[in-house]
Amino acid sequence: MAPTLSEVYGDHPLHLQHIIPIDFNSFRSLPDSHVWSQTSDDGLFSSSSLPSSSLPVIDLMDPNASELIGQACESWGAFQLTGHDIPMKLIDEVDSEARRLFALPADRKMKALRSPGGAAGYGVARISPFFPKNMWHEGFTIMGCSKDHAKELWPHDYQRFCETMEEYEKQMKDLSHHLVRMILNYLNIFKDEQVKWIGSTMESTALQLNSYPCCPEPNRAMGLAPHTDTSLITLLHQTQMISGLQIHKDGVGWVPVHPVSGAFVVNVGDLLHILSNGRFPSVLHRVTVNQTRQRFSVAYFYSPPADFTVSPQLSPKPLSSSPGGGEQVARYRSVMVEEYSGMKAKYYQKALSLIKNN
Ligand SMILES: O=C(O)CCC(=O)C(=O)O
Numbered sequence: 001m002a003p004t005l006s007e008v009y010g011d012h013p014l015h016l017q018h019i020i021p022i023d024f025n026s027f028r029s030l031p032d033s034h035v036w037s038q039t040s041d042d043g044l045f046s047s048s049s050l051p052s053s054s055l056p057v058i059d060l061m062d063p064n065a066s067e068l069i070g071q072a073c074e075s076w077g078a079f080q081l082t083g084h085d086i087p088m089k090l091i092d093e094v095d096s097e098a099r100r101l102f103a104l105p106a107d108r109k110m111k112a113l114r115s116p117g118g119a120a121g122y123g124v125a126r127i128s129p130f131f132p133k134n135m136w137h138e139g140f141t142i143m144g145c146s147k148d149h150a151k152e153l154w155p156h157d158y159q160r161f162c163e164t165m166e167e168y169e170k171q172m173k174d175l176s177h178h179l180v181r182m183i184l185n186y187l188n189i190f191k192d193e194q195v196k197w198i199g200s201t202m203e204s205t206a207l208q209l210n211s212y213p214c215c216p217e218p219n220r221a222m223g224l225a226p227h228t229d230t231s232l233i234t235l236l237h238q239t240q241m242i243s244g245l246q247i248h249k250d251g252v253g254w255v256p257v258h259p260v261s262g263a264f265v266v267n268v269g270d271l272l273h274i275l276s277n278g279r280f281p282s283v284l285h286r287v288t289v290n291q292t293r294q295r296f297s298v299a300y301f302y303s304p305p306a307d308f309t310v311s312p313q314l315s316p317k318p319l320s321s322s323p324g325g326g327e328q329v330a331r332y333r334s335v336m337v338e339e340y341s342g343m344k345a346k347y348y349q350k351a352l353s354l355i356k357n358n
């Protein structure tokens with residue numbers, strides 16, 4: 001049987017302190033374990049105020065969508081996508097199921113705790129062990145069927161959750177196929193072995209529900225620390241129009257990504273960065289928290305099958321306009337999706353430099 005990514009974490013089991021979130025409701029002030037900065041209003045979360053610093057919003061129905069998406073991936077490593085045909089009703093149902101889950105008492109959520117070597121279930125962010133302080137965040141990861149965990153959460157009423165998430169994953173996968181085809185087209189990647197896995201049912205996918213509870217001291221806390229996604233692409237929905245996501249743009253700084261109704265934030269992950277030979281940046285992003293409104297987001301990570309080898313594709317002609325583009329030498333060695341995911345789990349942000357060609 002082909003390998004799946006849910007197994008890569010087995011080699012790097014975590015201590016429980018890196019899995020169990022605190023019971024956020026029981027704190028009236030920020031515990032020291034969650035204090036990231038001593039400063040109040042500036043510093044930690046200051047973002048760019050340049051007028052041009054706003055992530056492109058692209059309508060999938062635009063006749064130039066392919067070109068616009070390619071350009072956004074090249075200059076930003078991300079964009080907001082409207083005009084897709086994912087029904088708003090389904091998106092709302094996913095949001096409300098996520099809320100239902102995170103609203104459960106802490107001891108109930110603990111019943112669906114991620115296992116130390118596992119990928120799926122309830123817990124703190126997977127990147128937590130790489131940071132000295134904890135994040136003001138709790139998550140629930142779905143890889144494949146969520147039935148066993150959902151049964152623990154709602155012994156008599158788990159089906160609604162599972163069915164909603166399954167339907168959403170199905171639709172996210174179709175949309176990802178569409179986007180990845182457009183992106184590979186833009187990169188002039190047509191060779192059969194490079195594209196034949198799209199729609200093969202063996203793709204590596206995961207759904208991540210994120211919750212950022214109201215925080216007593218948001219200016220000293222971190223929702224989700226700066227990271228890049230391992231995926232090829234990520235499709236993120238920010239619910240209830242609550243801001244918090246910021247992306248880092250070279251030369252500009254941290255740029256807030258304010259929610260656009262019904263839109264998905266699509267971002268380039270490490271695997272697409274490697275495949276594009278560095279032409280598309282794997283965008284660094286982080287999440288801030290706020291004092292009055294609990295924020296939720298739903299991230300869908302889409303990657304090729306675990307046994308697919310990602311090889312940097314050289315640009316056919318030099319692209320003078322892009323800093324990383326037009327290179328005729330491979331910046332990275334070829335790497336299997338499964339191997340890279342394992343490296344990311346173990347070495348985190350050093351993983352990319354470990355596969356860099358000198
Ligand atoms: O909550 C967000 O806006 C971002 C979440 C995220 O970056 C992730 O789940 O990888």
Ligand SMILES: [Fe+2]
Pocket residue numbers: 227228229285
């Ligand atoms: Fe992310």
